[in-house]
Amino acid sequence: MEIKYELKDKSQRRTEPLKPNEPLPFGVLRTDHMFIMDYEDGQWKNARIVPYGDIPIAPGATTLHYGQAIFEGVKAFQHDDGEIYTFRLDKNAQRMNRSADILCIPNIPEEIQIEAVHALIDIDRLWFPHQEGASLYIRPFIFATQDSLGVHPSSSYKFMVILSPSGPYYPAGFTKPIKLLITEKFHRAAPGGTGSSKAAGNYAASLKAGEFAKEFGASQVLYLDTTNIYIEEAGAMNHFHITREGDVVIPEFVDSVLRSITSESIIELADTLNINVTQKRVKIKEFIEAVKNKNITEAGGLGTAAVISPVGEYVFEDATSITVGNGEVGEVTKKIYEYYTGIQTGKVEAPKGWLQKVERRK
Numbered sequence: 333m334e335i336k337y338e339l340k341d342k343s344q345r346r347t348e349p350l351k352p353n354e355p356l357p358f359g360v361l362r363t364d365h366m367f368i369m370d371y372e373d374g375q376w377k378n379a380r381i382v383p384y385g386d387i388p389i390a391p392g393a394t395t396l397h398y399g400q401a402i403f404e405g406v407k408a409f410q411h412d413d414g415e416i417y418t419f420r421l422d423k424n425a426q427r428m429n430r431s432a433d434i435l436c437i438p439n440i441p442e443e444i445q446i447e448a449v450h451a452l453i454d455i456d457r458l459w460f461p462h463q464e465g466a467s468l469y470i471r472p473f474i475f476a477t478q479d480s481l482g483v484h485p486s487s488s489y490k491f492m493v494i495l496s497p498s499g500p501y502y503p504a505g506f507t508k509p510i511k512l513l514i515t516e517k518f519h520r521a522a523p524g525g526t527g528s529s530k531a532a533g534n535y536a537a538s539l540k541a542g543e544f545a546k547e548f549g550a551s552q553v554l555y556l557d558t559t560n561i562y563i564e565e566a567g568a569m570n571h572f573h574i575t576r577e578g579d580v581v582i583p584e585f586v587d588s589v590l591r592s593i594t595s596e597s598i599i600e601l602a603d604t605l606n607i608n609v610t611q612k613r614v615k616i617k618e619f620i621e622a623v624k625n626k627n628i629t630e631a632g633g634l635g636t637a638a639v640i641s642p643v644g645e646y647v648f649e650d651a652t653s654i655t656v657g658n659g660e661v662g663e664v665t666k667k668i669y670e671y672y673t674g675i676q677t678g679k680v681e682a683p684k685g686w687l688q689k690v691e692r693r694k
């Protein structure tokens with residue numbers, strides 16, 4: 333792929349690395365540039381890196397009315413050798429195409445998605461954050477641009493990548509478990525729907541549930557399937573629990589659950605970590621009983637942003653609650669978190685292909 337560079341004037345660009353003490357909330361800061369590519373006349377073309385800024389969009393664009401839009405979330409890490417490495421970007425590129433299929437959006441070859449991200453990071457490498465535990469959050473996304481009010485797949489799209497230097501997800505350390513609300517009022521996704529994609533609309537549809545959870549002092553909802561029998565997801569994370577014997581259980585990837593790359597990675601690491609990781613349908617009633625009688629001792633959410641969000645307590649709408657284990661971060665959770673973040677930051681040997689170095693080209 334040939335990329336055209338229309339870069340900011342040098343005097344307006346970052347000229348030295350971010351300072352370790354610059355405040356960096358998660359996902360807020362942007363870098364100098366962004367990547368854009370257009371889909372027109374049946375093909376992806378016109379790949380370019382341009383200054384970060386607003387983009388014109390037709391008021392009748394399909395994405396604004398019918399939400400034909402998808403995205404990914406990926407991280408890059410700087411290692412002690414000073415180089416920047418993307419983490420499992422190939423898996424995100426594959427999932428972008430799976431989401432594209434579900435939303436009738438034309439696929440983009442994985443290698444083109446990877447090249448777009450690496451070229452952009454290379455240009456903006458001085459934006460890499462240097463605080464302990466910080467990372468570069470990468471947001472690739474595709475949206476429909478055809479100016480048409482008919483409900484049908486758009487004939488034109490944009491693929492874009494923006495970057496967000498982000499501070500550590502746990503600035504105070506990996507110590508405080510979250511609360512989840514168990515409710516039958518909200519569902520994230522239905523069988524045959526878009527739950528296994530990263531469709532923008534899935535997240536719009538989750539906002540009300542998130543606000544509802546906050547009324548109970550919980551940070552998110554534990555989503556059940558539409559029959560209210562099985563556990564599906566922990567807000568915008570996969571759910572997991574750990575039994576008294578130390579076995580990790582992740583709900584099956586049915587078509588209303590997003591196939592989390594963090595979950596898949598932990599499943600792949602099971603032997604190395606010497607833990608048993610299985611996937612199965614998990615009945616909420618049995619889960620609650622097992623938490624109460626301490627047959628389940630740890631639980632939480634899995635996802636790129638936090639890696640692991642331990643859950644210390646599940647609350648119900650009548651304000652009663654159950655505590656997981658002793659309510660603190662459990663040992664197996666800690667072991668997984670430390671090993672996983674060790675791989676990402678280059679402190680622990682990564683399985684082959686998990687980290688890809690961002691080559692210097694400009």
Ligand SMILES: Cc1ncc(COP(=O)(O)O)c(C=O)c1O
Binds near residue numbers: 565635
């Ligand atoms: C609904 C949902 N489930 C799970 C995940 C975790 O997926 P991953 O580990 O690939 O970030 C995410 C975040 O991407 C998500 O939005």
